[in-house]
Every structure is written in C-alpha cells, then in structure tokens.
Amino acid sequence: MVQPYKHEPFTDFTLEENRQAYLKALQTVEGYLGKDYDLVIGGEKISTQEKIVSYNPAKKEEVIGRVSKASKEHAEKAMQAAVEAFKTWKKTKAEVRADVLFKTATIIRRRKHEFSALLTKEAGKPWREADADTAEAIDFLEYYGRQMLLLKDGVSVQSRPNEFNRYHYIPLGVGIIISPWNFPLAIMAGTTVAAIVTGNTVLLKPASTTPIIAAKFVEVMEEAGLPKGVLNFVPGSGVEVGDYLVDHKDTRFISFTGSRDVGLRIFDRSSKISEGQIWLKRLIAEMGGKDTIVVDAEADLELAAQAIVASAFGFSGQKCSACSRVVVVESVYDQVLNRAVELTNQLTIGEPSEQGTFMGPVIDSHAFKKIMEYVDIGKGEGRLMTGGEGDDSKGYFIKPTIFADLAPKSRIMQEEIFGPVVGFTKAKDFDEAIDIANNTEYGLTGAVITSNRAHMEQAREDFHVGNLYFNRGCTGAIVGYQPFGGFNMSGTDSKAGGPDYLLLHLQAKTTSELY
Secondary structure, eight states, X not given: OOOOOOOXXXXXXXXXXHHHHHHHHHXXXXXXXXXXXXXXXXXXXXXXXXXXXXXXXXXXXXXXXXXXXXOHHHHHHHHHHHHHHHHHHTTSOHHHXXXXXXXXXXXXXXXXXXXXXXXXXXXXXXXXXXXXXXXXXXXXHHHHHHHHHHHTTOBOOOOOTTEEEEEEEEEOOEEEEEOOSSSTTHHHHHHHHHHHHTTOEEEEEOOTTSHHXXXXXXXXXXXXXXXXXXXXXXXXXXXXXXXXXXXXXXXXXXXXXXXHHHHHHHHHHHTSOOTTOOSOOEEEEEOOOXXXXXXXXXXXXXXXXXXXXXXXXXXXXXXXXXXXXXXXXXXXXXXXXXXXHHHHHTOOBSOTTSTTOSBOOOSSHHHHHHHHHHHHHHHHHSEEEEXXXXXXXXXXXEOOEEEESOOTTSHHHHSOXXXXXXEEEEXXXXXXXXXXXXXXXXXXXXXXXXXXXXXXXXHHHHSOOSEEEESSOSOOOOTTTXXXXXXXXXXXXXXXXSTTTGGGGEEEEEEEEEO
C-alpha cells in the first residue's frame, strides 16, 4: 500500500528554537563559502580550469562558491554516461527508484535549515521564502516517489475471451534538465527527480547564477544511493552546452523552466531532427507569466490589498506566478490602490539573512538593469504611487514599486518584468475586468477577489490561466494540492506536482497475448 502524501510544513520562526536553528545554519553555510565544486559525469568528479562563480546578490562581492564549467566535450562525455546508465536504470524496480527519492527527502529534511540558509545566501531569499523553497523540494521528492509507486503496474484495460491485454509505462531515455535560478532547489530538484524516478537518466544544467545549491543537491542524491551515471552535473553556457544538448541525437526529452524567449528557442531547436535521431523529442516547458489579480466590486478589499502586496513583492516579484498586474472594478479602484500602497510602504527591504526582512535583492546586475529600465517605462505610462528607486552599490536592491492608471495594453501591463513592479488598471465592470485579465500572451496564474458566486463561476470558465485562485493571492502553489503549470506562452501546462506530471517522462506500451 502506498503511504499517503503529506505536505512538508513551513517553519514557525516565531519560536525561538527555530530562529536559533536558522541563525546556526547561516553560520554553517558561511563556513563553506568560496569552495570549488566539480562536474559529475558518470560518477566521476571532474575539475575544469574555467569556473562559474556564484555571488551573493545582497553582498555582490561575496563569493558563494565556484563550479567547474562544462564544455561541449564534457557534455558529450556526460551524454554517453547517461546513455550507458539508462540500460540498467530503466530496468531497476520502481520501488528502488522511489526509495532513492525518499532517502534524499530524509537527508534534506534533516539539513532543512542549512539548505534554506544557502538559498538565502545564493539566491537572496528571505527566511520564509527560503524555507518554502526547501519545503517544496521535499514535497516533490515525497510526492513523485509515491506517484511512481501508483504508476508502476500500469493501467487496467479490457481483454476479450482468450486474450490478455496489458497497458504499462516505460521510461523515455536521456533527459536534459535546464533549471531556473528563482527556485534553485525546489524546481531544480522537482524536475530532476521526476525524470529519474520514472527510470530516465539525466544531464542537469542549473542556472549559472545559482549553481551551488544544485551541486549540494547532487551530493545528497549520491549519498542517497543513486547509481553512477543516472544524474550527471554539467553546469555551463546555455549557448555552448545548452544548445549542444538540446540538439543532440541521443536527447529524448528536455525539461526546461525559464524565460519565454529561451523556451521558444529550445522549442524551435528541439523540433528539428538531428542526424541519427530516431524519435521526436519531448519538451516539458514552463516559461513564465504576466499574472493578474482581479478585484470585484463585491469583495473584501482588505483581503484584496493584502493578497496583491504579498503576491507582487514576495521574493522581489521574481516568481513566474507573481502578481504583476491588478485589474480593479472602478467603483472600488481607489480604495484598493491606496490600501495596497499603504501596505507596500510598511514592507521591510534589506539583507535577507536578517529575520525581519520581507524583501531582499533581485538576483544580479542584469536583472537590476532590466527592472530599472521598466521602472522608467512605467513613469511614462502611468502614475508612480510608491517605489521606483534602486540601489546597486552593495547588492541589487529595488524598492517595491506600484504604478497606477495604466492602459491595459501598456508595456508595464503586458511584458514580463520579473521584479518588484506591479501595475494597476481599472475596469468598468467585472466582464471588462476578465477581458483585460485575458489580454496577454501568457496564461499561468491569476486570482479573483469576490464574494459574488456567479462571478466566481464566470471566472472559472472564462479566466484562461492554468492556476486560478479565489480570494487569495496568485502565488504559493503547493505540491499535490495545486498542480502548477500554465497555458499559451506560459508553457506546456505540464502541471508540476500533479497526478499526471510523471506521465510526461514516460511512454505507454500495450502488450496483447492470445491464449
């Protein structure tokens, strides 16, 4: 019998013992800053002269660590190791593969605060955001392990007299995991182990801004007993290593989380057949969003303002699910806008390693420059209500920013900024609000704040997003509770943390025996 899945609880930092444990974990992480980490190819540790250096975005001179940088030659060696390992891993019992995930979850749970503290240092995540990232990684390990145990015997199909039919699933082959920096533990771990527990072997290319957390995760997977060659660690250039692996004839699938533009590039390249390739590559892609909270005239306006601020500025708005646009029915527009500004002005912005910080830095100089350019655009398109200032002297800090009175088709309301910037626009009624909410090329998350049941049902049918929330914010999907993935340019609606996600890494096989 498969044990029921239970969501990993978040840490209560109001308890002194938990606060002290996190402070101790920060000291532990500070004790190994600046270390070098090797490539892992077929179980072999390989050090290269060229390194990817990871910096603390809150203290941009502080080096978190250095990882060896893979070349095309390393990528090819890793591919051959994965091809070889697949021959035996695909035949390994599902129970054994799931046990590796459960053991990994146990190790990370034991070192939970250490992993979270590393997220605080490497990604600039405040305590609560880092704790949620680590909890989600544990959730993915526990959930996907259990899902594989449910899938291992296939699905029942009909048989006629003198005939026995079976329908079961087999793994695809070698997968390329290209993971993002904004959830550098949760999404990196989730996409990696979904591929592994289903019997595939993988090459993991983590984001170059957060490779140390990935290196630590690879160490834990090894400790949990994962055989050599199943997980190969190849951080490197997207143009050099990424393109090479996406194009490779032996690549069976690509699991990508990142920007729309990079996702489209991978979509295009993976659709082309390389010499010697005998399959159509499968793409699992999550590519971002432009997420809207709609506030109805019949709504709890305090709840609306709280939801907007939490969804827009949690982790500095660097979530594909973040609220970056707010559409309010005009009769309550000023009330919601003014209260959201009040709440935003109460937020604490600063060093993420300090417990009271709500919002830390953005990830790097490139993000800082891009977001500040959007702030300048916003000043020309709407009314700046608060924020609009940045300081990159010590780290990459941008004040939470609200623009009001924007046109629905303005750039601030249409383009993914991926930072602490949110735009407000008004609608004459609820019908127009839903129309405006749908007028982007994305379709990831959305929220509707209303007490009108008819409007809820209207939004359930007509608001075209993969994850729709009522009377709460539009971030914070939990594995197994709110399967996550979106429509249109938000990706392939792959529903991470959902009951059919593992099937994307499998192919169905029918066998029929005549008696």
